[in-house]
Amino acid sequence: MVQRSLVSVVDDDESVRESLPDLLRQFGFAVQAFSSAEAFLASEFVSQTNCLILDIAMVGMSGPDLQQELTRRRQAIPIVFITAHGDKTVRPRLLAQGAAECLFKPFSDDALLEALSNALGMR
Amino acid sequence: MSEQKRIAKELDQRVAERTRELAEANEALKKELVAERQRTEAARRASDQDSRVIVGSMPGLVAILTPAGGVDAVNDELVEYFGRTLEELQQWGTSDTVHPDDLTHVIQIFTKAIASGEPYDFEVRLRRFDGAYRWFQDRGLPRRDASGAILRWYVLHTDIDERKRTEDALRHSEASLRAIVETTPECVHVIAGDGTLLSVNAAGAAMAGASSVDLMLGRNFYDFVTPEDRERYRAFNVSVCAGQKGLLEFHIVRMDGERRHLETRAAPLRNDDGTVAQLGVARDITARKEAEARLRESERHLRQLTETIPVMLWSATPEGAIDYCNARFLEYTGFDAEQLMGSGGFTKILHPDDLDQTVQEWLSCIRTGASFRVEVRKFHAADATYRWCMANARPLLDEHGRILKWYGTVVDMHDWRQAQEELRQTQEKLAYMMRVTTMGELTASIAHEVNQPLSGIMTNAGTCLRMLAADPPDLAGASETARRTIRDANRASEVIVRLRALFSGKELTTESMDLNEATREVIALSMSELHRHRVMLRPELADDLPLVTANRVQLQQVILNLLRNASDAMVGVDDGPRQLLIRTERDEGDRVRLTVQDVGVGLEPHVIDKLFQAFYTTKSSGMGIGLSVSRSIIEKHGGRLWGEPNDGPGATFAFSIPRVPERTTGAALVMRNS
Numbered sequence: 001m002v003q004r005s006l007v008s009v010v011d012d013d014e015s016v017r018e019s020l021p022d023l024l025r026q027f028g029f030a031v032q033a034f035s036s037a038e039a040f041l042a043s044e045f046v047s048q049t050n051c052l053i054l055d056i057a058m059v060g061m062s063g064p065d066l067q068q069e070l071t072r073r074r075q076a077i078p079i080v081f082i083t084a085h086g087d088k089t090v091r092p093r094l095l096a097q098g099a100a101e102c103l104f105k106p107f108s109d110d111a112l113l114e115a116l117s118n119a120l121g122m123r
Numbered sequence: 124m125s126e127q128k129r130i131a132k133e134l135d136q137r138v139a140e141r142t143r144e145l146a147e148a149n150e151a152l153k154k155e156l157v158a159e160r161q162r163t164e165a166a167r168r169a170s171d172q173d174s175r176v177i178v179g180s181m182p183g184l185v186a187i188l189t190p191a192g193g194v195d196a197v198n199d200e201l202v203e204y205f206g207r208t209l210e211e212l213q214q215w216g217t218s219d220t221v222h223p224d225d226l227t228h229v230i231q232i233f234t235k236a237i238a239s240g241e242p243y244d245f246e247v248r249l250r251r252f253d254g255a256y257r258w259f260q261d262r263g264l265p266r267r268d269a270s271g272a273i274l275r276w277y278v279l280h281t282d283i284d285e286r287k288r289t290e291d292a293l294r295h296s297e298a299s300l301r302a303i304v305e306t307t308p309e310c311v312h313v314i315a316g317d318g319t320l321l322s323v324n325a326a327g328a329a330m331a332g333a334s335s336v337d338l339m340l341g342r343n344f345y346d347f348v349t350p351e352d353r354e355r356y357r358a359f360n361v362s363v364c365a366g367q368k369g370l371l372e373f374h375i376v377r378m379d380g381e382r383r384h385l386e387t388r389a390a391p392l393r394n395d396d397g398t399v400a401q402l403g404v405a406r407d408i409t410a411r412k413e414a415e416a417r418l419r420e421s422e423r424h425l426r427q428l429t430e431t432i433p434v435m436l437w438s439a440t441p442e443g444a445i446d447y448c449n450a451r452f453l454e455y456t457g458f459d460a461e462q463l464m465g466s467g468g469f470t471k472i473l474h475p476d477d478l479d480q481t482v483q484e485w486l487s488c489i490r491t492g493a494s495f496r497v498e499v500r501k502f503h504a505a506d507a508t509y510r511w512c513m514a515n516a517r518p519l520l521d522e523h524g525r526i527l528k529w530y531g532t533v534v535d536m537h538d539w540r541q542a543q544e545e546l547r548q549t550q551e552k553l554a555y556m557m558r559v560t561t562m563g564e565l566t567a568s569i570a571h572e573v574n575q576p577l578s579g580i581m582t583n584a585g586t587c588l589r590m591l592a593a594d595p596p597d598l599a600g601a602s603e604t605a606r607r608t609i610r611d612a613n614r615a616s617e618v619i620v621r622l623r624a625l626f627s628g629k630e631l632t633t634e635s636m637d638l639n640e641a642t643r644e645v646i647a648l649s650m651s652e653l654h655r656h657r658v659m660l661r662p663e664l665a666d667d668l669p670l671v672t673a674n675r676v677q678l679q680q681v682i683l684n685l686l687r688n689a690s691d692a693m694v695g696v697d698d699g700p701r702q703l704l705i706r707t708e709r710d711e712g713d714r715v716r717l718t719v720q721d722v723g724v725g726l727e728p729h730v731i732d733k734l735f736q737a738f739y740t741t742k743s744s745g746m747g748i749g750l751s752v753s754r755s756i757i758e759k760h761g762g763r764l765w766g767e768p769n770d771g772p773g774a775t776f777a778f779s780i781p782r783v784p785e786r787t788t789g790a791a792l793v794m795r796n797s
Contacts, residue, residue, distance in 0.1 A: 013575060015575070015607070015614075019604065057655045058655070059655065084574040105574040107581065109588075
């Protein structure tokens, strides 16, 4: 692994932005965390991001909104959605719209690693 | 009347006899006086003394007067009667010998007789020795000499007191009888066997419309009787005149043409000539008959009313025995009146399970006079089932408060009661569905609230393990992630504490609670959702809010519902902040108010009423039972819930509940009726 893949985390929950990057670094990824979709879009990391871990329900622009915006901008970044809502019907819809995976909180570190591997392997 | 006549006749006879005796005595006296005159004219003066002696020994009260009228001599009987001396008697014109009422009259006649020399005869009351006045007939005869000059007056006093008194009594009796007849308001008449009116009193004339009795007398009474009653009346009159007493109702046509209803009581009256007439007393009973007819009509009307009214009516004696049931009652129960009447008769129509309690209640009311009111199942003949009825009765009291009668109704309320029961069940189902719906939404909230820290715990724990497993182990990093794990676990624990607080109260039990605290819990639970909907919540919770007595979970359901509605109403607001105000405050009349105000789509005036109906919704996803059930809950708490459009954009919903809720039964009734 010459260059570490960049995984960007977009979640309005602070504890997620706190804990997830540490785990991702343990996996060996480079990590950038953003508190909102708008903040991510405004950053310089959009084009450098190899995989996006994206919360569905956020104040302001939601996860799916961001997915649409990226599609509009032709930024084909694999997306792993995460959500604390237990609505299982949302997963097939998101996968159909091109998401790599949709994880329900709480998820194990192994499940996350597998999802990321799949997402990056797709590239 | 005939008795009096007989007495009068006897009296007359006796007077005649006495008069004859006196006349004979007079005749004897005259003869004796003539004989004496013939015996000696010369001895006239001396004979005066003799005649005095003779008079003195004569029976009866005799006085001899001088030609000038002075008392010359009296006999012993006279002295004995008056109890006065000759000298005293000579002063009769100025003493009380003659009754004061008679004196003037007597002096007048006496003076005239003395002056003219004509014999006199009058009746006068004379004072006996004991002060009693008795009636006398006084006859004075002059005794003349050959030349015709008066020598002496001989006066005989005959006691006629007994006769006078009888005559007086008779006169008085006849007068009072006549007065009675004349003043009685009833018609008194005597009618001959052929119908001729022989006599009638003034009232009788007035009754026939005649201005005077004279217009009536001699007419045939049959002509007054109406044609349809005439033959009956004629037969009646004939029967009375044949000796039968009788009573007859009949009609007459008065002289002024008015028709009247009369009633006559009659008895035969035997006349002196042996014929028999009808003595009748007739009274005008027209008014009485009309009143009776009106009463009958009124009774008929009342009976018609009670028999056709579509309510079961009944009455009972003060002892509680049914004594009347209307037709509707009998038709409903299928029993005969006889079967229901009497003590305990009504128990036959009651459902066996309701019997004891109803009888106890009825007996208690009979004892105390309290109004009777029971819900009871009664036999319904048409389908041979028992149906729920409301039986009511109230006592009619006399002026002393004693029960005279019980009057009651029975109303079939089976259908109504069943509808109420169904309505209640529907309400319960609705409330249950709302709970389920709310629970589903709550579960989602809970899942989110709990999953968030759990997710942190798992991530941190995973990171921690990996850091420890690294070579070399990152102990500082592991320590930090372990710390975060504990923090997130605490966060999860707090969520559980809040949830336990939300669900700790048992259903439908009330407690004294702080509305602010309950509101804060709901806000905490809804926070993430509100956050997700970009709702800016501004709580304004009053510091000095009094406690309310309420069911905590139900009240929180209502608050949650209002918050969610407000949030949903602002989904389309993108041109400004989605502001949501939740306020608690004191309300008028010892109440506490909670207001939720949004800046959403607002309310059309015409939908405000519908908002609170079940299954009405403006949302595509809702069931439309939230506000309906919320209102039920608030009304159960004795409060009210309402909504209104804001002056600006959005709407305001609020509820107001008392610090101490009203009686649960009353509130429950309100809920059922709404």
